Amino acid sequence: xxxxxxxxxxxxxxxxxxxxxxxxxxxxxxxxxxxxxxxxxxxxxxxxxxxxxxxxxxxxxxxxxxxxxxxxxxxxxxxxxxxxxxxxxxxxxxxxxxxxxxxxxxxxxxxxxxxxxxxxxxxxxxxxxxxxxxxxxxxxxxxxxxxxxxxxxxxxxxxxxxxxx
Amino acid sequence: xxxxxxxxxxxxxxxxxxxxxxxxxxxxxxxxxxxxxxxxxxxxxxxxxxxxxxxxxxxxxxxxxxxxxxxxxxxxxxxxxxxxxxxxxxxxxxxxxxxxxxxxxxxxxxxxxxxxxxxxxxxxxxxxxxxxxxxxxxxxxxxxxxxxxxxxxxxxxxxxxxxxxxxxxxxxxxxxxxxxxxxxxxxxxxxxxxxxxxxxxxxxxxxxxxxxxxxxxxxxxxxxxxxxxxxxxxxxxxxxxxxxxxxxxxxxxxxxxxxxxxxxxxxxxxxxxxxxxxxxxxxxxxxxxxxxxxxxxxxxxxxxxxxxxxxxxxxxxxxxxxxxxxxxxxxxxxxxxxxxxxxxxxxxxxxxxxxxxxxxxxxxxxxxxxxxxxxxxxxxxxxxxxxxxxxxxxxxxxxxxxxxxxxxxxxxx
Numbered sequence: 001x002x003x004x005x006x007x008x009x010x011x012x013x014x015x016x017x018x019x020x021x022x023x024x025x026x027x028x029x030x031x032x033x034x035x036x037x038x039x040x041x042x043x044x045x046x047x048x049x050x051x052x053x054x055x056x057x058x059x060x061x062x063x064x065x066x067x068x069x070x071x072x073x074x075x076x077x078x079x080x081x082x083x084x085x086x087x088x089x090x091x092x093x094x095x096x097x098x099x100x101x102x103x104x105x106x107x108x109x110x111x112x113x114x115x116x117x118x119x120x121x122x123x124x125x126x127x128x129x130x131x132x133x134x135x136x137x138x139x140x141x142x143x144x145x146x147x148x149x150x151x152x153x154x155x156x157x158x159x160x161x162x163x164x165x
Numbered sequence: 166x167x168x169x170x171x172x173x174x175x176x177x178x179x180x181x182x183x184x185x186x187x188x189x190x191x192x193x194x195x196x197x198x199x200x201x202x203x204x205x206x207x208x209x210x211x212x213x214x215x216x217x218x219x220x221x222x223x224x225x226x227x228x229x230x231x232x233x234x235x236x237x238x239x240x241x242x243x244x245x246x247x248x249x250x251x252x253x254x255x256x257x258x259x260x261x262x263x264x265x266x267x268x269x270x271x272x273x274x275x276x277x278x279x280x281x282x283x284x285x286x287x288x289x290x291x292x293x294x295x296x297x298x299x300x301x302x303x304x305x306x307x308x309x310x311x312x313x314x315x316x317x318x319x320x321x322x323x324x325x326x327x328x329x330x331x332x333x334x335x336x337x338x339x340x341x342x343x344x345x346x347x348x349x350x351x352x353x354x355x356x357x358x359x360x361x362x363x364x365x366x367x368x369x370x371x372x373x374x375x376x377x378x379x380x381x382x383x384x385x386x387x388x389x390x391x392x393x394x395x396x397x398x399x400x401x402x403x404x405x406x407x408x409x410x411x412x413x414x415x416x417x418x419x420x421x422x423x424x425x426x427x428x429x430x431x432x433x434x435x436x437x438x439x440x441x442x443x444x445x446x447x448x449x450x451x452x453x454x455x456x457x458x459x460x461x462x463x464x465x466x467x468x469x470x471x472x473x474x475x476x477x478x479x480x481x482x483x484x485x486x487x488x489x490x491x492x493x494x495x496x497x498x499x500x501x502x503x504x505x506x507x508x509x510x511x512x513x514x515x516x517x518x519x520x521x522x523x524x525x526x527x528x529x530x531x532x533x534x535x536x537x538x539x540x541x542x543x544x545x546x547x548x549x550x551x552x553x554x555x556x557x558x559x560x561x562x563x564x565x566x567x568x569x570x571x572x573x574x575x576x577x578x
Contacts (some may be wrong), residue, residue: 102206114209124214130224137202139226147576148224155220156277158353 009044009045010060014052017045024063029109048108054097055104060111062089080094098124099137173278187295210231216353218566234573241336247311247520248370249318250554251352251563253303256323277355279301279324285344296410297336303456303557309524310518310536310547317551320352327558328373330386331431335387337375347373347386349404353565363400363409372423374434379456384570385451387434389414389423397423398460401454401529404570415456418547419447426559428514430473431493439466462491462498463466466512468529472486473562474517479513481524488512488537490524507544527560 008025010018013110025031031046048056069081078165093101125133143151211222219242232238236466259570302325308316310479324346326339334353340346345365350357374387384404391397398413421439428435429493435448443465445458461480465471480491488504512526512535525547526535534547 054376102210103203106203106206118206118209119213121210122218125210125222126214126218130221132224133225137225139229141225141228143224143230151223151230151576155223 007044010056011045011047013050014053014054014110016053016056016059017052018056020060021064021067024060025064025065025155027066027110028059029111030071041083046091048104050107051104052100055101058097058101059105059108059110059113062116063110065089081152094122095124095136102146175378202233204228205476208238209361212238212245216246217393217458219268219567229233231469231575233567236573239567239573240570243564246566247309247566248309248516248518248562249309249563249565250525251305251328251336252560253305253324253328253558254556256302256304276304276321276323277372279322279326279338279348279350280356282343282355282358283340283348290381295338307563308534308560309384310519310523310534313536313545314548314550316537317549322352322355322422325554328561330426331561331563332375332384333377335375335384335570336561336563336565337373338408349384349386349570351567351569356567356569358570359384360402361407361409362403362406364390364398367376370423372425372427372436373401374427374429374436374449376429376434378451379432380452380568387427387449388438389420390454391420391423399449399456403575411453415447419456419458425470426561428471428478430476430478430488435471435478437471438463439465441465446471459493459496464498468513470514472517472524474521474524475522477518482510483510483512486510488514504542504544505539509533509535515560516577 005024007019008022008031010020010025010031012018025035025046030048032143034046035044036139065085066082069085070078073081090109102114102121105114105117125136128136133139170182175278175524178217194219207229211219211229214222219233223233232482253446302323305320305322305324305328307320309316309318324338325341328336329347330337330340335351336348338348338350340348340359343362345360346362348357349359349360369391371388371390374389376382376387377384386402386404388400388402388409389397396417397414397420400409400411402409419438421443424435424440425437430450432452433448435446437443438447443461446465447456447458462534463482463484465480465482469480469561471478471480472492474492475499478493479501482489482491484503486508488508489500490502490504490507491498491502509528511531512560515525515527517524521538523538526537527533527545535544536547537544
């Protein structure tokens with residue numbers, strides 16, 4: 001049995017607490033460095049001020065599986081198994097949540113998951129129209145008509161077909 | 166205190182309510198407007214987009230335009246992009262009538278013509294020389310490799326000239342509007358520039374190399390040509406400058422043949438100087454501009470080549486029924502690998518894919534392609550989604566990217 005020393009509590013922006021194995025939490029660079037800073041202190045609660053509970057749960061789920069798979073497939077096959085899991089993992093997340101998740105992961109500095117989520121978002125917007133991408137990210141077009149005409153002239157290659165979504 | 170809720174307090178309450186309402190409205194607008202999306206996140210997502218999508222993503226907003234239109238971003242994107250083979254084929258059944266301002270018959274509405282683009286950019290109209298009418302128009306295409314298959318890609322680009330050399334996503338192309346002239350262009354962005362005329366020689370008596378300096382990042386075009394006395398001369402043009410500079414050529418007699426395209430690696434350009442049985446290679450340092458020769462570990466035969474692999478220079482040579490790969494380091498060749506299974510005697514190595522590491526071969530007998538995968542140690546014949554086609558010139562290693570010979574320009578807010 002793991003002792004409580006191997007656990008850490010992550011607190012979401014709403015104040016919800018998650019008890020996590022150190023082996024899992026140490027994949028979040030920010031948690032790691034916070035714990036290193038307060039080494040020796042008995043208090044093992046890390047506040048993730050800006051991260052909502054639903055994202056904390058997703059991140060923990062990902063790294064829990066990551067750690068388990070790595071242990072189980074030490075002799076090889078880890079990467080394929082992880083890919084399989086990542087596919088399932090992404091299927092349960094809706095496209096809007098991906099945006100929140102990528103910001104949370106960026107803040108927590110968790111490279112493996114960051115890569116997965118960035119790739120998923122890139123896949124999602126890959127063949128979408130400019131209008132769709134703006135709406136998806138909530139971006140307002142700040143080009144003036146003249147500027148837009150000018151860069152369209154400079155990058156004429158860009159015109160070919162897109163799927164509208 | 167609590168009891169005395171007077172008129173004054175009602176006023177206070179109201180203003181608190183108003184403020185709360187105002188705040189709510191403000192929040193709503195904030196949410197509707199640009200939510201704070203970290204630039205790191207955006208650039209990491211954009212780095213994972215294929216080129217076609219990046220071209221669209223430019224138009225999303227100014228910050229995105231500037232993320233993409235940035236030399237560091239373009240360079241990082243280039244580094245994560247896989248190699249392709251670029252080649253040209255004749256546009257079928259087409260007679261070119263007149264290269265006037267009228268619309269030309271085109272297979273794609275968005276086909277870009279190199280020559281027409283130059284003609285349009287001329288301040289004064291020039292009369293089209295009839296000689297070019299007899300030439301076939303060439304379309305530019307590329308082959309991508311992955312999972313034992315190859316896919317054909319279109320640049321929707323046509324020209325009359327042949328690709329002479331490639332470097333980092335840029336190509337060096339004959340400029341058919343000017344005899345002996347050259348064009349440098351990026352076939353993806355379609356940005357192009359005409360180079361000033363160098364020394365004129367017939368194609369079979371010259372060779373072009375195109376490389377980027379590791380230190381100054383400047384692009385250089387190296388032109389070798391054999392004069393009437395048999396000497397091989399060399400002139401170099403730095404992109405951005407307007408004149409060719411003569412440099413000391415290789416020693417007399419080193420080159421028997423100028424037909425092999427040079428390979429760029431280890432800060433230099435390297436030629437196999439004979440059609441068959443070369444015992445050495447001839448190299449020029451991109452920065453030093455000095456020629457030197459390096460002995461090969463064994464004679465280079467017709468189906469052997471040098472290729473660039475992960476930045477190193479490798480000599481890929483047939484040895485009995487296997488193919489050996491030698492690696493050059495400090496003028497010494499070391500045998501690095503031996504392909505023992507599945508090698509065929511007429512497989513000619515073309516390139517090593519920069520991301521997957523596979524080496525692509527072309528079989529001389531039937532023009533089919535093979536890939537050797539180092540992880541599973543298997544040589545596989547590549548399935549093609551297209552037929553073998555009449556091709557002009559050579560298959561050259563290339564990478565599709567947004568690179569340019571000029572620094573990227575940001576747009577101000």
